[in-house]
Amino acid sequence: MSLIVxxxxxxxxxxTPFGKxxxxxxxxxxxxxxxxxxxxxxxxxxxxxxxxxxxxxLEELKGRGVQMDGVQVKQEEKSFFWAGKYHLDMNTxxxxxxxxxxxxxxxxxxxxxxxxxxxxxxxxxxxSLQLSVIRQLKNRPKLIVMDTxxxxxxxxxxxxxxxxKEVDVLMVNDSEARQLSGQFSLVKAAKEIxxxxxxxxxxxxxxxxxxxxxxxxxxxxxxxxxxxxxxxTGAGDTFAGGFVGHLAATQDISFNNMKTAIIKGSALxxxxxxxxxxxxxxxxxxxxxxxRIQQFVDxxxxxxxxxE
Amino acid sequence: MSLIVxxxxxxxxxxTPFGKxxxxxxxxxxxxxxxxxxxxxxxxxxxxxxxxxxxxxLEELKGRGVQMDGVQVKQEEKSFFWAGKYHLDMNTxxxxxxxxxxxxxxxxxxxxxxxxxxxxxxxxxxxSLQLSVIRQLKNRPKLIVMDTxxxxxxxxxxxxxxxxKEVDVLMVNDSEARQLSGQFSLVKAAKEIxxxxxxxxxxxxxxxxxxxxxxxxxxxxxxxxxxxxxxxTGAGDTFAGGFVGHLAATQDISFNNMKTAIIKGSALxxxxxxxxxxxxxxxxxxxxxxxRIQQFVDxxxxxxxxxE
Numbered sequence: 001m002s003l004i005v006x007x008x009x010x011x012x013x014x015x016t017p018f019g020k021x022x023x024x025x026x027x028x029x030x031x032x033x034x035x036x037x038x039x040x041x042x043x044x045x046x047x048x049x050x051x052x053x054x055x056x057x058l059e060e061l062k063g064r065g066v067q068m069d070g071v072q073v074k075q076e077e078k079s080f081f082w083a084g085k086y087h088l089d090m091n092t093x094x095x096x097x098x099x100x101x102x103x104x105x106x107x108x109x110x111x112x113x114x115x116x117x118x119x120x121x122x123x124x125x126x127x128s129l130q131l132s133v134i135r136q137l138k139n140r141p142k143l144i145v146m147d148t149x150x151x152x153x154x155x156x157x158x159x160x161x162x163x164x165k166e167v168d169v170l171m172v173n174d175s176e177a178r179q180l181s182g183q184f185s186l187v188k189a190a191k192e193i194x195x196x197x198x199x200x201x202x203x204x205x206x207x208x209x210x211x212x213x214x215x216x217x218x219x220x221x222x223x224x225x226x227x228x229x230x231x232x233t234g235a236g237d238t239f240a241g242g243f244v245g246h247l248a249a250t251q252d253i254s255f256n257n258m259k260t261a262i263i264k265g266s267a268l269x270x271x272x273x274x275x276x277x278x279x280x281x282x283x284x285x286x287x288x289x290x291x292r293i294q295q296f297v298d299x300x301x302x303x304x305x306x307x308e
Numbered sequence: 309m310s311l312i313v314x315x316x317x318x319x320x321x322x323x324t325p326f327g328k329x330x331x332x333x334x335x336x337x338x339x340x341x342x343x344x345x346x347x348x349x350x351x352x353x354x355x356x357x358x359x360x361x362x363x364x365x366l367e368e369l370k371g372r373g374v375q376m377d378g379v380q381v382k383q384e385e386k387s388f389f390w391a392g393k394y395h396l397d398m399n400t401x402x403x404x405x406x407x408x409x410x411x412x413x414x415x416x417x418x419x420x421x422x423x424x425x426x427x428x429x430x431x432x433x434x435x436s437l438q439l440s441v442i443r444q445l446k447n448r449p450k451l452i453v454m455d456t457x458x459x460x461x462x463x464x465x466x467x468x469x470x471x472x473k474e475v476d477v478l479m480v481n482d483s484e485a486r487q488l489s490g491q492f493s494l495v496k497a498a499k500e501i502x503x504x505x506x507x508x509x510x511x512x513x514x515x516x517x518x519x520x521x522x523x524x525x526x527x528x529x530x531x532x533x534x535x536x537x538x539x540x541t542g543a544g545d546t547f548a549g550g551f552v553g554h555l556a557a558t559q560d561i562s563f564n565n566m567k568t569a570i571i572k573g574s575a576l577x578x579x580x581x582x583x584x585x586x587x588x589x590x591x592x593x594x595x596x597x598x599x600r601i602q603q604f605v606d607x608x609x610x611x612x613x614x615x616e
Contacts, residue, residue, distance in 0.1 A: 088492065184396065187535045208516040211533060220530040220607050225519060227495045259610040293612060299528045300608045302567040304601060 003040050003248040004114050004141070005032045006133050007123025007237070008103065009047040009071065010080035014233050014276060015096070017088055021231065024277040025057050026082065028123035028147065031234035033066045034281040035241025035268045036121070038289060039249040041065030044114040046133060048072040048106045050079040060282065069111040077102045090229045091206045110136040119248040122146040122167065123237060127159035134166050143253045145169040145244045146198070147236065150176050161196065168253075170198035171240055177203045186211065187218075200258065202243070204236055212262055214255050221262045222299060224270040224292070231276045235269040238281065242268035267292040311348050311556040312422055312449070313340045314441050315431025315545070316411065317355040317379065318388035322541050322584060323404070325396055329539070332585040333365050334390065336431035336455065339542035341374045342589035343549025343576045344429070346597060347557040349373030352422040354441060356380045356414045358387040368590065377419040385410045398537045399514045418444040427556040430454040430475065431545060435467035442474050451561045453477040453552045454506070455544065458484050469504065476561075478506035479548055485511045494519065495526075508566065510551070512544055520570055522563050529570045530607060532578040532600070539584045543577040546589065550576035575600040 007029030014021040029047045037043050043066045051074070058068060083097035108129050120141040122130040130146060146167040152160050153176065164170065170193060178184055181192035190201050190213035201213040207229065209222040242265030247253055267289060271280045315337030322329040337355045344351050351374045359382070366376060391405035416437050428449040430438040438454060454475040460468050461484065472478065478501060486492055489500035498509050498521040509521040515537065517530040550573035555561055558568075575597060579588045 185535050185537075187533045205516070208513070209530070218533055218607060219610070220533070221610075222517070222528040222530065225495050225526055225528070227493055229493075256611070260612050263610055263612055297612060299526060302527070302529075302571055303564070304568050304571055304605060 001040055001119075001248050001251055002042055002044060002114075002117040003036055003119040003121060003244060004044045004046060004070075004110070004117045004133070005029050005036065005121045005123060005241070006046040006108060006130065007032060007125050007147075008080050009045075009049050009053060010082060011052075012233060012277060013081070013083040013097070014231055015085040016090070016231050017086070018228075018230055021276040023081075025054070026233060026277060027080065028125065028237045030061075030278060031237030031272070031281070032121055032123050032241035032244070033061055034064070034278055035238040035265070035272075036245030036248070037061075037064035037066055038242070038268065038286070039245035039264070042067045044070060044111075044117055046070035046108050046110065046114070048074065048102045048108075050077045050102045051075050053079045067113070069113055070109065072106070072109070074102045084233070086232065090232050108133050108136075115139070118142040118251070119244055120144045121240060121244040122163070123240065124149050127152050127156050127163045131159065131163045131166065134163070142251075143168050143244075143247060145171065145240065147171045147240050148176070150179055153179050164197040167198050169200040169202065169258075171202040171204060171236070171243075173204045173206065173236070177201075190218075200255075202262065204239065206232065206235075210239070210262055210266065212255075212258055214258075217255055219255075219259045219262065221259070221266050221296070223266060224295060224299065226270065226273065229273045232273050233277065235272050238272040239265040239269040241265070263293060263296050264289075267296055310350055310352060310422075310425040311344055311427040311429060311552060312352045312354060312378075312418070312425045312441070313337050313344065313429045313431060313549070314354040314416060314438065315340060315433050315455075316388050317353075317357050317361060318390060319360075320541060320585060321389070321391040321405070322539055323393040324398070324539050325394070326536075326538055329584040331389075333362070334541060334585060335388065336433065336545045338369075338586060339545030339580070339589070340429055340431050340549035340552070341369055342372070342586055343546040343573070343580075344553030344556070345369075345372035345374055346550070346576065346594070347553035347572070350375045352378060352425055354378035354416050354418065354422070356382065356388075356410045356416075358385045358410045359383050361387045375421070377421055378417065380414070380417070382410045392541070394540065398540050416441050416444075423447070426450040426559070427552055428452045429548060429552040430471070431548065432457050435460050435464050435471045439467065439471045439474070442471070450559075451476050451552075451555060453479065453548065455479045455548050456484070458487055461487050472505035475506050477508040477510065477566075479510040479512060479544070479551075481512045481514065481544065485509075498526075508563075510570065512547065514540070514543075518547070518570055518574065520563075520566055522566075525563055527563075527567045527570065529567070529574050529604070531574060532603060532607065534578065534581065537581045540581050541585065543580050546580040547573040547577040549573070571601060571604050572597075575604055
């Protein structure tokens with residue numbers, strides 16, 4: 001039950017209505033690894049960092065079973081940096097600054113030790129790099145999950161279409177699903193997107209929860225109603241990490257088990273947004289996660305008797 | 309198990325991205341009555357109509373157990389008329405025309421035959437008229453449910469605050485909850501609103517479902533993901549009618565039974581939006597409603613085992 005995670009390990013600087021974070025740890029693969037490592041070990045990380053990425057962060061992740069053989073360290077360059085500002089509704093944000101740095105020339109390499117991993121999580125990254133990882137694997141994983149974003153639809157659609165044909169599960173948010181499909185209705189969007197390759201589609205709706213589509217089936221998981229969303233950065237990656245981490249831990253890729261995976265991902269994401277960056281992900285333990293999952297059960301659980 | 313429904317019976321003219329309806333039957337009490345009558349009889353209607361309201365519509369409603377003793381007919385005046393246009397997202401709309409007509413001088417009268425009804429649904433209407441109905445009842449109903457809208461928060465807030473103190477369940481949409489409470493977070497908004505009077509609060513989020521709050525408990529019901537929302541007019545009233553109709557039919561006003569009521573209301577609302585106006589509400593039968601409710605069960609049902 002091993003999992004490869006591909007994506008960025010980076011710095012973020014975040015502004016929300018609640019304040020500014022300063023420079024903090026971020027990156028899609030960082031969040032995925034923190035989340036997935038609650039359920040599965042090892043997490044075989046593939047990423048790239050510069051000389052400035054803190055050693056203690058790597059140690060923290062290693063302590064959680066995250067393997068760093070596939071994380072390239074470029075001693076002459078800085079780590080990828082993103083700065084963004086959230087609007088009041090916390091569902092939309094503006095990018096204030098993007099410095100590719102190490103990412104500009106990144107060529108992911110799959111270490112021999114990672115070969116044979118049964119699960120692959122392609123965190124948000126240039127589609128050509130996601131594809132490169134798939135192509136380097138000697139055996140196709142049991143399940144390939146892919147995250148992407150509107151930026152790649154605008155700038156690398158041809159590559160994105162190729163990757164889509166190779167993956168089992170695609171995760172996008174609602175506006176990305178609409179853009180990718182050209183359909184406003186999410187039900188119609190899902191049908192179109194599943195024709196592009198993925199057999200499963202997760203549409204993330206932020207505070208409005210997430211939908212899982214497969215053939216003619218659909219499952220909905222709410223987001224936990226929170227008093228405050230402090231910082232949404234990484235919530236989607238954390239959700240993805242919880243999702244794929246649960247699947248990898250259970251080795252069960254049925255639609256039914258994906259429902260459970262979505263609830264677990266949602267529970268982890270609900271922690272992520274409570275503090276800046278990865279702060280909350282470092283604090284939580286298994287008991288707290290279970291307690292949060294129980295809140296999801298209580299939130300949606302109802303009994304109904306249908307007329308005879 | 310009798311239910312009083314107060315609200316408008318009116319004409320609407322609706323524009324959506326799919327077309328124009330022309331002048332059709334509408335009104336909050338009309339939708340509530342169609343929905344509630346699936347579960348409870350009689351529905352004791354209180355409203356006002358003009359000379360132009362079609363007799364066959366009244367007959368249709370009577371055939372469903374809707375009592376018309378409390379519906380005033382003003383032979384010299386026209387029925388209330390509203391025209392509106394929906395934006396592409398179907399969640400927002402502009403009012404194109406409002407003609408109060410019979411509503412301008414409406415004074416609701418509770419017929420003697422309605423006294424002793426155990427459930428009261430105050431459909432969206434001027435707060436002073438909602439209050440007048442409460443005051444005319446000799447015995448307080450077992451449960452008073454109230455719908456309202458932002459227009460009354462803007463124009464009749466003092467009256468609205470008085471009615472709020474008298475009701476058990478308030479139903480508003482998310483933007484109205486924010487306006488009423490001055491809180492952006494819906495969890496905080498709910499806490500503030502429950503201090504104003506209602507012990508239960510339903511926040512309707514349209515295509516994003518509905519939340520039920522009570523003390524420290526919260527329940528979430530999704531909206532059914534539909535290929536097309538054809539016309540959202542009346543969805544909120546239909547939801548309310550299904551909700552209160554189920555409660556009145558079962559005589560159980562526990563939080564747990566309100567969860568079921570919300571699912572039933574959501575199921576009826578999911579039919580309502582499939583065609584213009586009340587069209588769909590006239591077509592559906594008990595078996596179709598049960599089938600739709602089963603879709604809600606399937607949509608949110610998951611199994612999860614928590615670690616020991």
